Amino acid sequence: MYDLIVVGGGPAGLAAAHSAWQKGLKNILIVERDKELGGILNQCIHNGFGLHRFKEELTGPEYAGRFIEMLKDTHVQVMLDTMVLDINKNREVHVISTENGYQVLQAKSIVLAMGCRERTRGAIAIPGDRPAGVFTAGSAQRYLNMEGYMVGKRVIILGSGDIGLIMARRMTLEGAKVLACVEVMPYSGGLIRNIVQCLEDWDIPLYLSHTITDIKAENGRVSHVTVSKVDDMRNPIPGSEMEFDCDTVLLSVGLIPENELTRSAGIQMDNRTNGAIVYENMETSVPGIFACGNVVHVHDLVDYVSAESERAGAAAAQFVLGETEAETPIRLSNGFGVSYTVPQQIRVNRIDKIADVFFRVRQVYKKSVIEVSDGEKIIASYKRDHMAPGEMEHILLTRAQLDKVAGDTITVSAKEAE
Amino acid sequence: MKELVCIVCPKGCRLQVDVENDYAVTGNACPRGAVYGHNEIKNPTRVLTSTVKVQGGLYRRCPVKSDIAVPKGKLMEIVTLLNQVELTAPVSIGQVVLPHPAGTDANIIATKEM
Numbered sequence: 108m109y110d111l112i113v114v115g116g117g118p119a120g121l122a123a124a125h126s127a128w129q130k131g132l133k134n135i136l137i138v139e140r141d142k143e144l145g146g147i148l149n150q151c152i153h154n155g156f157g158l159h160r161f162k163e164e165l166t167g168p169e170y171a172g173r174f175i176e177m178l179k180d181t182h183v184q185v186m187l188d189t190m191v192l193d194i195n196k197n198r199e200v201h202v203i204s205t206e207n208g209y210q211v212l213q214a215k216s217i218v219l220a221m222g223c224r225e226r227t228r229g230a231i232a233i234p235g236d237r238p239a240g241v242f243t244a245g246s247a248q249r250y251l252n253m254e255g256y257m258v259g260k261r262v263i264i265l266g267s268g269d270i271g272l273i274m275a276r277r278m279t280l281e282g283a284k285v286l287a288c289v290e291v292m293p294y295s296g297g298l299i300r301n302i303v304q305c306l307e308d309w310d311i312p313l314y315l316s317h318t319i320t321d322i323k324a325e326n327g328r329v330s331h332v333t334v335s336k337v338d339d340m341r342n343p344i345p346g347s348e349m350e351f352d353c354d355t356v357l358l359s360v361g362l363i364p365e366n367e368l369t370r371s372a373g374i375q376m377d378n379r380t381n382g383a384i385v386y387e388n389m390e391t392s393v394p395g396i397f398a399c400g401n402v403v404h405v406h407d408l409v410d411y412v413s414a415e416s417e418r419a420g421a422a423a424a425q426f427v428l429g430e431t432e433a434e435t436p437i438r439l440s441n442g443f444g445v446s447y448t449v450p451q452q453i454r455v456n457r458i459d460k461i462a463d464v465f466f467r468v469r470q471v472y473k474k475s476v477i478e479v480s481d482g483e484k485i486i487a488s489y490k491r492d493h494m495a496p497g498e499m500e501h502i503l504l505t506r507a508q509l510d511k512v513a514g515d516t517i518t519v520s521a522k523e524a525e
Numbered sequence: 526m527k528e529l530v531c532i533v534c535p536k537g538c539r540l541q542v543d544v545e546n547d548y549a550v551t552g553n554a555c556p557r558g559a560v561y562g563h564n565e566i567k568n569p570t571r572v573l574t575s576t577v578k579v580q581g582g583l584y585r586r587c588p589v590k591s592d593i594a595v596p597k598g599k600l601m602e603i604v605t606l607l608n609q610v611e612l613t614a615p616v617s618i619g620q621v622v623l624p625h626p627a628g629t630d631a632n633i634i635a636t637k638e639m
Contacts, residue, residue: 154574166636253584
């Protein structure tokens with residue numbers, strides 16, 4: 108019987124396991140399907156990780172390395188090359204591996220830290236041929252940075268999220284010609300820093316309000332891509348087509364939290380985040396099962412994943428070692444300008460002094476105000492100089508503020524400052 | 526007068542840099558923006574990250590970086606030099622894999638234990 112089984116050995120799982128160990132759990136197991144710990148950080152060889160956490164700029168492997176080092180001082184056990192097939196409400200974890208075959212492991216608590224996978228061509232239905240040479244940006248990144256395969260020579264990137272931008276620079280440094288980065292929205296989804304250092308540094312054009320409308324193949328490989336301008340409704344405008352002579356298309360068109368296990372365990376989901384509904388301590392609707400990191404909601408910074416996951420690990424320890432009383436939670440709802448909140452529910456008696464609340468806004472704001480209301484009065488407000496959908500927002504609610512809430516729902520909303 | 530967008534924080538201030546007046550910066554909302562604008566026009570530098578071949582590791586590539594920022598104009602020259610580097614496991618984080626490439630003060634170091 109394990110005190111805690113952590114599903115996933117990426118940044119979320121590493122931080123959760125370490126924190127649970129520090130809080131006194133002894134028999135902890137991390138189950139990881141890859142051959143090593145670290146998750147997607149291992150292929151993110153660029154720098155910019157850890158500014159909040161370690162006050163320095165690390166690369167992905169270095170950031171993961173710090174946590175892997177920390178775990179070496181503990182007795183946390185690790186099963187590599189092992190896939191979790193199923194989890195249920197009795198906290199039984201079904202795993203399979205070449206080495207140990209099929210096993211059913213029993214845990215007193217579980218942390219779900221499976222992360223995300225990428226949206227594929229099928230998810231966005233790009234017309235045209237179905238040749239080789241179309242990759243998600245993350246799989247191309249793994250081929251290039253870990254396995255040592257160059258995926259193409261003349262490249263078009265669809266989507267201007269950070270992974271797409273990072274891959275534009277990476278492919279260029281390895282000798283490919285990146286012909287264009289194409290973004291359907293009128294603004295980029297990536298950080299300005301990445302627009303400058305990954306596109307402008309290398310004279311790669313960014314086509315905003317454009318999309319790929321056709322892919323042509325020769326001998327089974329991408330040969331031409333058609334890019335068209337789109338109107339306000341994101342419909343391609345006839346006559347605006349540009350044709351590119353290329354052999355590779357990289358897709359950076361969003362991430363989907365990988366929640367098959369969460370669903371099969373009967374855990375309540377949030378259709379805004381595609382992740383589990385969680386309480387203030389990252390506990391899901393099933394007692395003793397917690398979730399953290401990108402499997403709950405897509406983060407921009409790994410530093411925040413680590414912090415959130417440490418809360419989940421500590422809460423798992425509290426669940427196993429302590430006693431907790433049932434309590435009616437306050438529900439958080441997203442008001443004007445806000446697309447979701449995490450956590451979705453807060454049990455006031457479970458928080459020490461403050462509750463962290465993360466959310467995203469729906470549009471770009473300059474000087475603006477975030478308001479938290481209980482329907483009768485504003486219980487907290489926060490000023491911001493700048494907010495954008497691509498940047499996760501974060502507020503702190505104090506115990507004192509939450510104690511004043513009338514009713515069982517609070518609403519988080521955003522508006523331009525007057 | 527040169528124009529650029531500041532990348533120090535997400536605000537994205539539009540900076541003007543006066544090349545004839547010792548690269549004086551205007552349009553910045555904070556002192557960090559002034560430093561960025563000055564350096565970015567006078568002597569733009571970048572931390573280089575890439576990979577090199579490795580034998581005997583779990584994977585065939587070992588990630589590396591420059592331990593300090595290097596002039597932007599030398600990035601391509603340095604990655605070309607990295608094509609010649611071949612490591613053999615074990616490799617430790619921080620291990621120098623190429624000292625002072627292209628006449629820079631930087632060392633290229635491994636960023637992963639392999």
